[in-house]
Amino acid sequence: MTNGKKPRENPDYQPQAAGASSYLYVGIGLAVVIALVVGGFIWMNNKSYPPVDDKVLAENASFIVGDKAAPITIDIFEDFHCEHCSEFEKQSGAAIRQNVIDGKIRARYHMLNFLDGASDSGDYSSRAAGAALCVARNDDREVFWKLHSALFQRWNDDLDNQKIADLAVANGASPVSRDCIAAGKLVDEARTMADASKGQLSNSTEGQVATPTVLLAGKQVENIGSGPGWLDEILAGARPTK
Structure with a gap:
């Protein structure tokens, strides 16, 4: 939550061009995220709820x-x-x-x-x-x-x-x-x-x-x-x- 305010930028961060290894890590990261999202979606859709007591x-x-x-x-x-x-x-x-x-x-x-x-x-x-x-x-x-x-x-x-x-x-x-x-x-x-x-x-x-x-x-x-x-x-x- 940011309470409507723009987050303060980290003054120590310097953007740099991604090398080949950076692309690899990004690709792996995206694959993991996608797998988690898909897995979560499947789990939610398969979750069963007991009848109301x-x-x-x-x-x-x-x-x-x-x-x-x-x-x-x-x-x-x-x-x-x-x-x-x-x-x-x-x-x-x-x-x-x-x-x-x-x-x-x-x-x-x-x-x-x-x-x-x-x-x-x-x-x-x-x-x-x-x-x-x-x-x-x-x-x-x-x-x-x-x-x-x-x-x-x-x-x-x-x-x-x-x-x-x-x-x-x-x-x-x-x-x-x-x-x-x-x-x-x-x-x-x-x-x-x-x-x-x-x-x-x-x-x-x-x-x-x-x-x-x-x-x-x-x-x-x-x-x-x-x-x-x-x-x-x-x-x-x-x-x-x-």
Whole structure:
């Protein structure tokens, strides 16, 4: 990574014409690179992924909401430092919540953390996921949904734990949740759960892990980035998955 800046040239380097031996080494080097690339391509195309394990998804969801008897269960994979997830929440969050309330779907939220390194603190995704887990453990679904939405409104702010705790309290979180968030008590557990959920997502998408993603019966739902039409199609029985 160069952060947009032109790399500084090495002042000790002096270009020179390549001799016959240089061409030989370059040719050998290119052959090795080509062999590695081709070998990697073949390996990736031959790699197999096990079926998605629904038990693992259920055990490692940050929050499960909705009637167990609901006819449809969806798994939602997000990262609190993800701009596209913020857009997904704006476009589809209300529809997901209303259909949960209406008993039409059961939603399992998986808060991933692969964007930790993109935050200044280096661990914002994990800390925000830990905060969501605190609320999921100690408060009702309305508080979870409110904090979930509020964190995505501030997806790029990289809040410290105390500010996340204050945001949770402003959205109805209990004193127990506030203290849990401020102390970062569930961050490590959230990381472990994120790793397990990411593994199942990778199995479903053959290694193409990205957020936001929605799975239905272990299969990726298509076209989730253009409004809640994908959910309407699922409810209608069209099931746009791949």
